[in-house]
Amino acid sequence: MVFIQSYCEANTSISHTWVDEGIAPCFYFTLVPSILLSISFxxxxxxxxxxxxYGTSMEPKFIPxxxxxxxQLALTVLLLLQFLGGMVWRAASSGELPGYVVLYSCFSTLGWAWALALLRVERWRVPLMDRTRGHSTALLVFWALAFSAENLAFVSWYSPHWWWDLETTQKEVQFALWLIRYVCTGLLFxxxxxxxxxxxRPYMLLINEDERDVENSTQSLLGRTEENQSTWQGFRKKVRLxxxxxxxxxxxxxxxxxxxxLGLLGVERAINVLVPIxxxxxxxxxTxxxxxxxxxxxxxxxxxxxxxxxxxxGASGFVSNIRSFLWIRVQQFTNRVVQVRLFAHLHSLSLRWHLGRKTGDVLRSIDRGTSSINSLLSYIVFSIFPTIADIVISIIYFVNFFNAWFGLIVFICMTLYLSKCRMLKDNYKTETQLPSLKLHCCEKVIAP
Structure with missing residues (x-):
């Protein structure tokens, strides 16, 4: 027989947010599912x-x-079973079930069921004028908040009301359930x-790719290449190239x-840390x-x-200017080698190919491709890697001098920011595909 005598456990109240060096479980397991259910609904x-x-059903041949x-579906179903199984196990083991446990299980089940339905809708329907790739903001925000909420458990590391000490069987089971939630929400995000x-790619490009045009045929080849390799694989390919x-x-x-x-890059990272200190x-x-x-x-x-x-x-600092000045010779080396390889490749082509092409267009494509390669190389070396290093340094600094909570805040904020930048980049890439095609053609030529 299961009894629900009170909403919170004995000697606690939902108004108590901080109890014994940690968040009160009654407050935490009431606030988190309420927020997640509200967002998902x-x-x-x-x-x-x-x-x-405003959408239409996608043809099955266009669904990858x-x-x-x-x-993803299996992880979501596992989370649903975990919520229901946790409530059933606690009711069967103790016989007395607090009200917040029932609310947490029911609200979490409804929220994740709605997220599962939204995941299915995004796979089978698409807006006609969709210009972005990836999941919607609703799903990404839901997964990010769910993963962040599970990370809040680390704040209560020293609290006896949580399961970190693993003294009883009940706490061991609760820890196992939390570990399942933590891994599943992190992987889903x-x-x-x-x-x-x-x-x-946008659905309108997929249904119109049968048009007989040179640029569209090149885009189709590029699209098939992107479907066969992930974004990370394409990035690694460009880096190796x-x-x-x-x-x-x-x-x-x-x-x-x-x-x-590269040493000046490390000096810039150290200076960025020392200036605020x-x-x-x-x-x-x-004072x-x-x-x-x-x-x-x-x-x-x-x-x-x-x-x-x-x-x-530090875009106009002395160290940055010295690094940019010294990097000019490396850029000139890259320009010379790439252009020599491109001209050698052009001279090896047949006469029929040269008769059907305009020399001005070919030279313009060579110049644009070379500048694109230099820009991409400088962007990877002097923008992407330093930004990642700055994020890692800031997280380590906040964790060492404050606590893990501040480091977690920085990590979550930068993750959400980078995910939003990725969506904007995909949208911009869709609008301006021709320059990327020229860069792709140059990559095919200079590839060893």
Whole structure:
């Protein structure tokens, strides 16, 4: 016989948010499912209405077959079974069931069932004027908040009301259920950024790709290549293709310049960390009444670091300008090697090919392809990798000097920001496909 005597457990109340060095379980397991159910219901309902009103059913031949999509469905079903199984197990083991446990299981089941339905809708229906790729904002926000909510359990690491000590069988089972939720929500979020079960291109391009046009045929070839390889695989392919041009073989001077530029990148990362630290030391010195000599030396060091860093993120600093100046010779080496290979490839083509092409268009494509390769190489080396390094350094710094909660906040914020940037990049790439096609053609020529 199962009894529900009170909403919260004995000697606790839902108004108590922080109990014994941790979040109160009654408050946590009431707030989290309520927020997730609200988001999944309201955003999901609006999304389904838009898909039903402004969308159309996709033809089965345009829906990609993906095992990862089946894995997404399996993870969602596993979460649904976990919520129901946890409530049944607790009722059978103790006989007394708090009200918040029933609410948590019911609300979580409804929220994840609605997310499962929305996942199915996105696979079989698509807006006619869709210009983006990937899952909707509703699903991504739902998965991100669910994963973030499971990370909140780490805040209550020292609380005896949670399961971290594993002293009883009940706590061991609760820990196992939490581990299932943590792994499943994390995998759903990170797999959702890739969106394996959705088309890689807008639906209007898929249904119009039978037109007989040179650019459309090239786009079809590019689309089939993108369907057969993931975004990460394409990124690795570009990196492997461009690394030989970043490391010039047979030229010791240029190799030393490359190493020196990479060292300046590390110096920039260190300066970005030291500038706010010395700014804090200046404020503390002025408020704590430190000696004039200490404050003056700190200000001088701060001004020197700010001169090296430059304004904002260091785009116009002394170190950045020196690195850009030294990298010019590496760019010139890349231009020379790529253009020589392109001209050698053109000279090896047949006379019929040259008679059917305009020389001006070919030279223009060569120039644009070479500049695109240089831009992509500089973007990978001096933008992507430094940004990832800055994020990792900031997370480590916040975790060491504050606590893991601040590091988690930085990680979640940057993950959501990068996922949004990926959606905008995909939208822009769809609008401007011709330059990417020229870069793709140049990659085919210069590939060793």
């Amino acid at each position: 309201f955003l999901g309902t609006v999304h389904c209405i838009c898909y039903q009103k 077959r993906s095992r990862l999509y089946g894995f 990170f797999i959702g950024l890739k969106a394996p079960g959705l088309p890689r 461009l690394v030989p041009y970043m490391w010039p073989r047979g030229n010791i001077i240029l190799q030393v310049l490359v190493l020196f530029c 010395y700014y804090k030391n200046i404020v503390n010195g002025l 704590d009444g430190s000696s004039w000599h200490t404050v003056a030396s700190t200000v001088v060091i701060y001004v020197g670091l700010k001169f090296l860093q430059g304004g904002g993120a």
